[in-house]
Amino acid sequence: MARRKLENNSEYIIEPIDEWRNKCLLNDRSLFSDESLWKKENFDELIKNYVENPVTDSDKGFYEKLEIQLQNCSPETIKLTAECIWLLYILVEQHTISVETKIKRIKQIWELSGEEFPESQRFLNEKYLVGLLAPGLAFKTMIWKELSYLITTFSEWKALNFNEREKLLSDKECWNFCEFATSRENGDSCAFRHMLLYMVFPKYFEAIASKNFKTIIYLTFRDFANNDEFLENNELCTLDKTVHEIRKQFEKEHGDNFSFFKSPWKNYWKPDEVPQIKYWIENIKQKWHTEEENERGIGEVAWSPTKASDGSKRYEEIKEAKPGDIVFHFVNDKGLVGVSKVKEECKEVPGNDFERATGTPWEGRESFYAAELDQFQSLDPILLKEQIFENPKTSAALRKFLDVNNSKKTFFNKRMNIQQGSYFTEAPRALIIALNMRYKELNGIDLPYLEGLNPAVDTRDRFSKLVQDINFNYEGGKERLRKIIDVIKEKKSVVFYGPPGTGKTFIASKIAEYLTKGKRKNWDIIQFHQSYSYEEFMEGFRPTLNKEQESLNFQLKSGRFKTFCEEARKAEDEKPFVFIIDEFNRGNVTKIFGELMYLLEYRQESESIVLPYSGKRFWIPPNVYIIGTMNTADRSLAIMDFALRRRFAFLRFDPEYQILRTFLKNQDKEELAEKLIKMLAEVNRKITDKDFHIGISYFTKKDLNENHAKRIWEFEIETYLEELFHEDTEKIKELRWKSLSNNV
Incomplete structure (x- = not known):
């Protein structure tokens, strides 16, 4: 079963669900015992005694009624019911149903069979029952309906033979399984239908109930x-x-x-x-404006009385508009006529000082709200009211929007008419997208000012994620990372150098993701080696097989870096592009870069140079950032060309034990972390040349345990030490795992 990376806490839910899937869904066994409980005859017994035998006593709770309904059931069927309750609860987060309640109810039902619940059952503890999603209050109040759906669904599922079940559980059959689960009675209204699909096919269905x-x-x-x-x-x-x-x-x-x-x-x-930027609809009744204001007023000020004629505060939403928010202007007898931006926060203005109300039905009100607008763009053509409300697809989208957004006011109702009392209302992305898709369908262009609807990660959120990804969330880590990023932005060409295993390439790739806002096409990585050439990097003639003539021809082709720079020039708003060169010092850097040495310093078109092969002008665009990585244990920094060194900033990375401590602490491996840190510190103390120190990356492995760490030390680090101290066998002996691990 394919899986994508799942939501928070899912790592503890995967194991029991996978076991249930194999034992109970595919086969007919039990999750909590060695019996065969998940059989069709047991589900059919539940249909007879539970689904078709409701207890109508309103004074009794669900579990009191369930005990009555199970009185005539076999012990096997009662225990199956307990496992069904477990399945209903496994994904439900603990704020909806507490772990204690889940355990209590499952045991309570199981023990109605006359047998004690097996205490050794590991899937009935807090780690596996904290849950993942909130199905809503209706799930608790309608739990009887959820259980009925579960029972009838699995009764029909168990009517299938093993091969039919196995086929339906394959990834390529996921949508057929969806139809099976949905077509059962109440499949269109039960939360468990959504949970079941997620449990069986988490790659294809959301963790949403x-x-x-x-x-x-x-x-x-x-x-x-x-x-x-x-x-x-x-x-x-x-x-x-x-x-x-x-x-x-x-x-x-x-x-x-x-x-x-x-x-x-x-x-x-x-x-x-x-959202960071809110979108609003100003629903303008044209008769409320003077003729003069019809010509000049739209897009200048959004305004309304502070109270309605009945004294209600129906116009309060306008107070929430902030500078930078976007306002769509809808004239109620025409349609969408223009868009503007909020310039200043809403103010309350005395009625006598507000001339715009003169000549309108709002004239004479005690006070008004007024939010100044600017940057008005009129629509040409406008989006007519009929083009919105009478279009089948757009009206269907708007009605669905009302179905799921009934807690907030909108400028229209389900009859596709203008809603009274909706002068200034918030418009979520769903509503603006519906209007924009219709406008684009008619006119081939987008509405103005939609940039705030692009799902781009907030810089602060992205930086926090970067800190976590590279385990820099220790004291001083954030400040160090900010300094690294600042140097990259200022110099544009940097080299991360230091001993092996210090995370240089990994950190470089994560910083590239951060700078490019997660756009993989905007960053690239190559690796230099001794035979890497200018022709591969920039441009040159390369052999090409001519199949028709059965001959080898040479064609001029662009190299990786030249192609990368050409793509970067096409980017809008000079979005960052990051080019990583791994093993920077393993190639002949001066020879590979050639005339680019000059361009590294002067990044503008006016300083372009003519390339020797193509004869075309070339320059490195200012939005291209180069990050090289090099191990000082391979070749010293000192032997690099001075002219090259002047064009790069060099950032040193030494073994950072805090990174390892943070990484393993997140896996509850603090004791192992401290042991490994002491061992690494002792080894590095014995290595007098810091360029040959041992980094922490050897041990930043998911699910690392002491046996795994021992193998890494014995088969990777010890071989390195044998080469480093080949003339000092006693020192090698001291630093082997067997000796060092017992002495720290």
Whole structure:
């Protein structure tokens, strides 16, 4: 079963779910015992005694009723019910149902069979039951319905033979499995349907137990979807498939670490999150404005009375508009006519001082809210009201938006009419995207000022992630990292140097991800070696096989760096491009760079030079950053050409034990960390030349344990020490794992 990188805490959920999948879903065994519990006849017994035998006594709770319903069931079926309750609860986070409650209920049901629950069962403890997602309050109040859906679904599942089940559990059948799970009774309304799909196919389905949340995600990022089939058929599996397609689009840009629940993406769709830039709709009733203001007023000031005629505060939303926010101006008898930006925060103005109200139905009010606007852009053509509300696809998207966004005011209602009392309302990304997609469909261009809707990671969030990724989250680590990044930005050409195993290449690649905002196409990495040439790096003639003439021809081709620079020049707003050269000092750097030595210092088109092969002018664009990495144990920095050294800033990386301590501490391996740090410190104390010190990267391995660390030391570090101290056998003996690990 393929998996993507899952959400927080999922590492402890994977193991029990995988075991349940194999033992119970595919086969008919038990999760908690050696019996065969997950059999069709047991589920059929539950259908008879639970699904078809409801207890209507309103004074009794769910588990009191369940005990009554299980009275005539076999011990096997009762124990199966306990395992079904475990399955219902495994993904539910502990703030919805506490771990203690989960354990209590599972044991309570199991012991109705007359047998004690097996205390040795490891999957019934806090580590595995803290949960992952919040299914909502309805899950608790309608738990009877969730269990009914689970029982009827698995009863029909167990009617399939082993080969049919195995086939449906393969990745290529995931959407057929989706149809199977959804077509069962209540499959369109139960949270467990969503949980089941995620448990069985986590690569294809989200860790979300709500149709509404999935719909919000779809509407919010609809511009990343391949089609609008969900708007047409309203089928749940179509929704899941579309959300999966949107995820794949984001993963191309941001890798496996992408999550709808991380910033900045969550800021666009989660109801409790606040985006950096808000979008608003000003719903203008034209008759409320003077003729003069109709000509000049739109896009200058958003204004309203502080109270409605009935004394209510229905216009309070305008106070939330902040400088930089975007306002779309909708004239209610025309449509969308223009867009502007908020210039200043909203102010309260006395009625006597506010001339704009003169001649309008709001004239004479005690006070007004006024938010100054600027940078107004009129739409040409405008987006007519009929083009929005009478278009089947757009109106379907707007109705779905209302279905999942019923807690906030909007400027329209489900009848696709203008909503009264909605002068100034917030417009989430889902709503703006619906309007923009319609406008683009009609006119071939985007609406103005949509930059704030691009899901780009906030700089602070990205820096925090970088700190965590390279384990610099120790005292002084952030300051050191900021200094490194500042040097890269200022000098543009740097070299990370130091002894092997100090994380130079890894840190360089992570900084490249940070500078390019996760866009993999904007950074590249190559490795120099003794035979690497100018022709591979810049340009030159290379042999090409002519199959028709059965001969070898030579064609002029661009090298990796030249091609990279040409792509960087095409970038908008001089977005950073990072070129990493690993093993920088293993090649003949002066020969490889050639005339680029001059261009490293003068990065502008006016200082371009003519390349010797193509005869074309070339320069290194200012948005290209070069990071070289080199091991000082291989070749000394001192032997590098002085002219080359002058054009690079050199940043030294020595073994940083705090990185190892932080890395292993995050895996609850503090004792092992301290032992390894002491051993490394002792070895490096014996190595007098710091260029040959041993770095910490040998041990920054996921799931490292002492046996693994011992093998690394014996088969990687000891061989290095044997070469380093080949004339001092006693010192080698002192520094072997067997000796050193017992003395630190």
